[in-house]
Amino acid sequence: MIWNPTKECMNAEDKRLLQGERLRKVVDRVYHSVPFYRHKLQERDMRPDSITSIDDITKLPFTTKQDLRDNYPYGLFAVPMSEIVRIHASSGTTGNPTVVGYTRRDLAIWSEMIARCLSAFGADRNDIFQVAYGYGLFTGGLGLHYGVEHLGGTVIPASSGNTAKQVRLMRDFGTTAFASTPSYALYLADAMKESGISRDEFKLRIGIFGAEPWTENMRKEIETKLGINAYNVYGLSEIMGPGVSHECEYKCGSHIIDDHFYAEIIDPDTLEPVPYGQVGELVLTTLTKEGLPMIRYRTKDLCSLNPEPCKCGRTSIRMSRIMGRSDDMLIIRGVNVFPSQIESVILEMPEFEPHYLIYVDRVNNLDMLEVHVEVRDGFYSDEIKVMVELKKKLAARLHSVLGLHAEIKLVEPYTIERSEGKAKRVFDRRDIK
Amino acid sequence: MTIRQLSVFIENKLGRINEVTKILATNNINMMAFSLAESTDFGVLRLIVSDVDKAAEVLKEARFGVSLAEVIAISLANTPGSLSKVMERLAGEGIFIEYMYAFSSGDVANVVIRPTNLEKCMKALETCDCNVLSEQSFA
Structure with a gap:
């Protein structure tokens, strides 16, 4: 009608x-x-x-x-x-x-x-x-x-x-x-x-x-x-x-x-x-x-x-x-996400180096956001729970800014490419074309 | 007296532990004790080495995430029940243990303990049937 x-x-x-x-x-x-x-x-x-x-x-x-x-x-x-x-x-x-x-x-x-x-x-x-x-x-x-x-x-x-x-x-x-x-x-x-x-x-x-x-x-x-x-x-x-x-x-x-x-x-x-x-x-x-x-x-x-x-x-x-x-805006589970939002959260936290990678996947038809970060020297710990706590803290801050859960992966120092220019930081692996 | 334990952050990737041991070998650093704690996507290698300062330096140069922690190392008789007595004593004093690992050879067993409260643990160990080891004893 x-x-x-x-x-x-x-x-x-x-x-x-x-x-x-x-x-x-x-x-x-x-x-x-x-x-x-x-x-x-x-x-x-x-x-x-x-x-x-x-x-x-x-x-x-x-x-x-x-x-x-x-x-x-x-x-x-x-x-x-x-x-x-x-x-x-x-x-x-x-x-x-x-x-x-x-x-x-x-x-x-x-x-x-x-x-x-x-x-x-x-x-x-x-x-x-x-x-x-x-x-x-x-x-x-x-x-x-x-x-x-x-x-x-x-x-x-x-x-x-x-x-x-x-x-x-x-x-x-x-x-x-x-x-x-x-x-x-x-x-x-x-x-x-x-x-x-x-x-x-x-x-x-x-x-x-x-x-x-x-x-x-x-x-x-x-x-x-x-x-x-x-x-x-x-x-x-x-x-x-x-x-x-x-x-x-x-x-x-x-x-x-x-x-x-x-x-x-x-x-x-x-x-x-x-x-x-x-x-x-x-x-x-x-x-x-x-x-x-x-x-x-x-x-x-x-x-x-x-x-x-x-x-x-x-x-x-x-x-x-x-x-x-x-x-560069990403739409993840209907939520608008700018990589710069994720960046600013990471920059505010002394526990992490200012380098990151963002991965977006669609797993079982649900969008998944994963953020890779390096822990800054001085914040590594001998205790697993302290390291896991770092992940949780970043996930919580990201959630409060993005309104979205992000899976955090801690990676070894210098494994994220350093570049002054336009480093590729975002990998949207969903097939939406 | 406590000793310094070296911790190395390691991603769950093939060959990373090998990298660490290789770097220590080329720098002529001996490993006395070693334990790996794992989580879903990363692990923490804990090492007692002959030269902790040098080990930390060379591993950092090789771009590993490294930290130092104070732990207590003790040696005791390698007989049934000797560790049990020590643990009972620590529990009786209300000392919480974050993690520990042990190795034995011959008559002697060595145990590395990471209590929540180092001072309290040291005090309790004074009255136990064991020797508290110093860093020098590993050099």
Whole structure:
């Protein structure tokens, strides 16, 4: 079912006019209410009336995650705090986390976005949704939650973790749709099998998966193991959260909700637009957001765009799967991890040399993070327990910064390559292409 | 009197122990006692050697992670029950032992003890039927 046919199936010319009109308004708003944007536009001799159509978007400056950090916490908000009704923030980073704020209208739009996604997955008000994304500062849990309510479905706010409980809830409460990261879905599939409960006792039919890149092979595995239809949902907190784009029943790319978000693909090196079909960095502009409008936000996600109308009837532009990142960010179990965060933890601890290696693997469909470090001279011990304590201490500090367990391996002195230049420190051995 | 034990951090990789023994051999350092403690991905070699300062120096040069710890070495009669008496005495005094290792040859048995409290352990050993060894006795 198509939730909002007027917007989702709009003809191309009307869509362009709508996008142009909305872009002009949002530029006008940020120019007058966010000094950061005003200065950037003035530097380019631009004023809000420089925007006459959506094509003018390429004249606008880019915005990056660093800009959000530099203006921590509320510097890029375009409305007074009295208008902000909700805050979310990215998982911990070395510097400032990125903080996002929503007005009441932003939340209403977000809920509708999710309702559009869920409808495209074939869900409706009769479905019972178990939301196993984390509830909290992360946008996944609450984003899905209010979207389900808007759709009229039943939401079970299970939040993440406690797999045994997830399985029990799923059976006892008659869950028909499940939202989590795709790797957790595979983990859960094994847990369901081990639980000994027969598949007939579960009513599950739809999987809503996002927050980390996944492959067509993973989809097949999830669908076979769980006996469901698995759909991709894409989003990022800086833009809104989950629901910026979603698949439909044809699973041939994710429809970008392009009456609210304008998508471009650029070459991450030259910053020039690339043609449709070619892979580059996804750049998103929020056309209607009030709390935290984003102008040409560089997502760092690599994908391509397809403007052809879809067999499902939607005319919105579609994005391919995420093929990788244009920066060094890793997405591990749905958590954003920058190698620099790991580095800064190690640098703060006198027990370790400032050299490290980061390995990411997918073991039994679960992402594993392993960090190799050298103990500094003077901190070696004759006692195993003291050495193990060093490992635990580093793991605990990393957990508090990353929100993620890291396996620590102590290695002998000088076994990690020393280099002043660009030493390769990160080995992502997952196959997500 | 305590003696200094050399500890070497070793990754669980083939041939690492061999490396250590080779370096000590080329530097004419004799090993009196030796024990390996292992964990999942690394081990700690504990050594009593003829020249602990030199051993530490040459192993560090060879880029091993090295540390020194004070331990107590005793020698006692190599007869049934002689170690038992010593251990009973230490337990009676409430002395906790982190680890120990032993070797015997002929009439004599040698035991290296790493108690939590060195001083207390030394005092208790004074009244035991054993000799507390000095570093010189290994040189």
